[in-house]
Amino acid sequence: MRIFVTHILPEHLVAKYRLSFAACNFSRNLMSGGGFDKVYSIMPLFISGRMEEFEDSNNELIYSSMRHYGGLVAKLAVFIEQIKVFRHINRHDTVWLYNVSVLNVLLILLLKLCKPKVGVYAIELDFTPPTRKLCAMSLYLYLLNHIDGVIKLADSPLFTCENSVCLAGVTPDNGVEAPIIRKPCLEFLLSGVLQPDISSLPMALEAFAQVSDCRLHITGNSDSKQLQEYVQKYPNIIYHGVLSSDAYMDLLHSVTFQLSLRNPDWKDNQCNFPSKIIEALLHNRIIISTIHYLQIERIEYIETERSVEGFVKTLQQIRSMCDEELMDYANQSELVKKNFNPDVWNEWMTKIEHKSKK
Missing domain, CATH: 3.40.50.2000 (Glycogen Phosphorylase B;)
Incomplete structure (x- = not known):
């Protein structure tokens, strides 16, 4: 089973909870190709309180009741949520992560330590370079460069994982045709x-x-x-x-x-x-x-x-x-x-997964 761990909400809730439209659109575009068997969402740290209920067969929200209390307790909830996702993952699954961050760092460590046969991969869209050696971003960068494979949107020299490919983005598989430009204007x-x-x-x-x-x-x-x-x-x-x-x-x-x-x-x-x-x-x-x-x-x-x-x-x-x-x-x-549709992404995910298992 191929699992995607991201942070996405239905379109009508994205603005309400101040999620990034670009981030949600990326995940939604990638998911439109049907390349994942299961999608779990863990919300960013700034989201707390009770979450409005919704039904989405393509996305299971993992949302701890600890978030209801706000403050530090709500921020610690992200680690409880990662443990919940960890319990859902079987030992022969493959897991793709939306960025390596605080939203999945514990999940990565748990999988590597307790379920080493699980393939752990990342889609690294944006990264803030660390300003010092001992900081959270340094840990994220280390993990990014030592997991099983990476699809990166930029070919920064900071990214050293050999089992990787650079793709600029993903286009939706929705059949919608955009209007063409017939006469350019200023x-x-x-x-x-x-x-x-x-x-x-x-x-x-x-x-x-x-x-x-x-x-x-x-x-x-x-x-x-x-x-x-x-x-x-x-x-x-x-x-x-x-x-x-x-x-x-x-x-x-x-x-x-x-x-x-x-x-x-x-x-x-x-x-x-x-x-x-x-x-x-x-x-x-x-x-x-x-x-x-x-x-x-x-x-x-x-x-x-x-x-x-x-x-x-x-x-x-x-x-x-x-x-x-x-x-x-x-x-x-x-x-x-042609260059960035979900089928291209699914092909590269499969190649990266196969290469990591050789």
């Missing part, structure tokens, strides 16, 4: 986490202030005074706040360009791959990125410098390009599906 989207090292928001604001015929749409949670000042001063900069899934998709389909302006020198950005890139490519948008990604080397995207001057230059170049040139970067959903 509409750009910056979305997600609006922290400077992740979104380069200050750089984007200043660049679009200088290129007034390019329109910047921004979504996500932000209390930036600079953002509010630019929105009030420049009519081509529009802040939409936090949007529902449907409203976000409507906005995504109205723009041509998705911005991914991460700081290439920040170590955290070397240990993950932006889910927004795969999502936007799947929806036929054109990607502009400050990082060169080997994971998507067969896909066309526009690279830019991470500086106001360099980004302004890129915007000016885009503005001067004819539609035929821009369309070379658009409408790549079929290629993305």
